[in-house]
Amino acid sequence: NAGVMQNPRHLVRRRGQEARLRCSPMKGHSHVYWYRQLPEEGLKFMVYLQKENIIDESGMPKERFSAEFPKEGPSILRIQQVVRGDSAAYFCASSRTGADQPQHFGDGTRLSIL
């Protein structure tokens, strides 16, 4: 999974704190996606971004969650006032523009809420 870089790999937060997850896409990739995986479940789509634009946020919870992909720097998934139910693995993927360009995933950030 070299290429899509996510950090941190593990993040521990107490209830009520903020969590910031970072994702640097593969070189040449302009599309970024965030997914969440709960234990024993498949990955659930959250949001799709291109540089400075949110294209589809239909999978994002309405409150406390936000995402950005600025002109410079990594994409950020931000979770405010975390709760125990936010504990999960969060994966970022990136892809190129064009036909048959699959998404390539990072190794994820494991978020644990105490």
Added chain:
Amino acid sequence: DQQVKQNSPSLSVQEGRISILNCDYTNSMFDYFLWYKKYPAEGPTFLISISSIKDKNEDGRFTVFLNKSAKHLSLHIVPSQPGDSAVYFCAASAREADGLTFGKGTHLIIQP
């Protein structure tokens, strides 16, 4: 409502034989299908994809078959190798750039 279903949570196959992983979907708008392999504590690794204009796509030991009328796809791995032991996820989208809808995965175990 699960739009992509992998009904076998696990599958055990002998080394050298064929592994067949199955996936069903309910959303008739899905037009692009992918298979990913995942090891513990790592992200999914892309294996192979197929668009709805085709019914078969091959890449080395991996072949994906798509039956649109049955809303069914399968991944064949021949011959199976010990390194193939992993969780395999089927994923789909209506357009290639869309976010993906994943199944819950099938844990493939290759027996020596």
